[in-house]
Amino acid sequence: MHTPPSPPGAERTDGSSVRIGALVPLTRPGWVEAGRHLLAGLELAVREVNDAGGIGGRPLGLVVRDTAADPQRAAAAVDELARLGVAAVAGEYHSVVARAAAARADALGLPFLCSSAVLDALTEQPSRWVARLAPAQSHGWRIYADFLLGAGHGRIAVATQPSVYWASGARILREYLAPRGGTVVEIDVRGLDPAAVCDELVYHRATALLLLVGHPEPAVPIVEAVRRDRRLAGILIGAPAGQPEFPAWATLLGGDGAAIPFLRYLPERLGPLGARVGAALRERLGQAPSFVAFEGYDTVVVLADVLRTQAGEDGARAGGPWPHVAVEGTRGQIRFTRTPGIGVWQWAWAPTQVVDRDPAEPDRFRILRAG
Structure with a gap:
């Protein structure tokens, strides 16, 4: 019911x-x-x-x-x-x-x-x-960064919009990846259409694109453009903030919305x-x-x-x-405990996973990493 x-x-x-x-x-x-x-x-x-x-x-x-x-x-x-x-x-x-x-x-x-x-x-x-x-964002996004490194991705592009949240995420990724040999390039999507975003990815020779942008706009059009650009056939698209978690993502993107890793907070x-x-x-x-x-x-x-x-x-x-x-x-x-760097009482930590939608069955989630 x-x-x-x-x-x-x-x-x-x-x-x-x-x-x-x-x-x-x-x-x-x-x-x-x-x-x-x-x-x-x-x-x-x-x-x-x-x-x-x-x-x-x-x-x-x-x-x-x-x-x-x-x-x-x-x-x-x-x-x-x-x-x-x-x-x-x-x-x-x-x-x-x-x-x-x-x-x-x-x-x-x-x-x-x-x-x-x-x-x-x-x-x-x-x-x-x-x-x-x-x-906390720093906890989950570091787990996500470890996943990227483990999957062989060291040249990361982040498509961003102005936001305290997105800026914080980009900073966490940059500070965590830099000492481990990774690089993060920010692409401000304001004023860029999806085709121009693809051009930026090619220019920077990115192996992964992270969507630090709103849903459905501009995330969905960017995914569609990247999936159709032959120059970017091998690029990983990721969405650490969890946009693909909800059914509307699969409804809007169909198969294009699969194999896009994101964070969710559930046990195995x-x-x-x-x-x-x-x-x-x-x-x-x-x-x-x-x-x-x-x-x-x-x-x-x-x-x-x-x-x-x-x-x-x-x-x-x-x-x-x-x-x-x-x-x-x-x-x-x-x-709840007092956690260094966190000003509120924090449950440290809820179970954290990096998952994606299975391309063979988009309603099924695959666990790629747990932390």
Whole structure:
């Protein structure tokens, strides 16, 4: 049975509920498909918490706000949710949006558990109120760089657009690859059509192209152009940010979208909890759940533990609520630590894979590297 997502701004709660604010990109220019998967995971976990008795006998409710990939809109939503009296804020997929939400939540002393954004500098200063489930970008993208080196790729071109997130990714790759004999050339795609991007790849003699650009534009036209350019027949196309994870990628590109490695945050095999949740998410979404849906589910699992066991005086401890979390998530045991270079409480680390879509069967994923 396919259950459609609740409308943006819907408040599935009543006056007696313990409420969590949920920040989710549900309209363009946000990545709507990712937002739908994130919300499905959040809602499924809330339903299961309530089926098990809620929080101290009180139902758990979600107050959903659509960020539409807008940092200012997200910060305003955190202010609104705080006025509504939510116990915590959760969610978000886009790193620059999560960063704005984290700054506002930290200033208000409101717990914020970031589900899916990976930018290392989620906060400018160490925060006791902000925690994150997704691995930091530097962790995942170094695993991706190791994959590139292991596959024999030392001349890497990155197609980029202006963004703190994309710039951070390019810097991580450059700093990691340079001491290991790799080179990274940036191609700013502003003002370049896909054919001109192909010309740049030939000029720089790149053996791999990484798409640090938006989806579907301009990522999809670039992939189509590269696939059809005979000069680039041997080039690897990669998308470390995970664009090929979602079904729309395969729908838009068909076979051209296969064999494009990307990062996802799942174990090689799900345990009993993950398998059960995966089946329920598939039914809810009407398609295979992405890692983002599992991140949404695990977010509520963590917050339910916090709300059950760490209310009152515990919440005022020097470290905030996060150091005391120890729960079983869909992808392993979740605990939070202080990680060097990361200003928020971090689950270090969620299982990380480099995968691609199998050219022989594009709906099937192949694990190329795990870390």
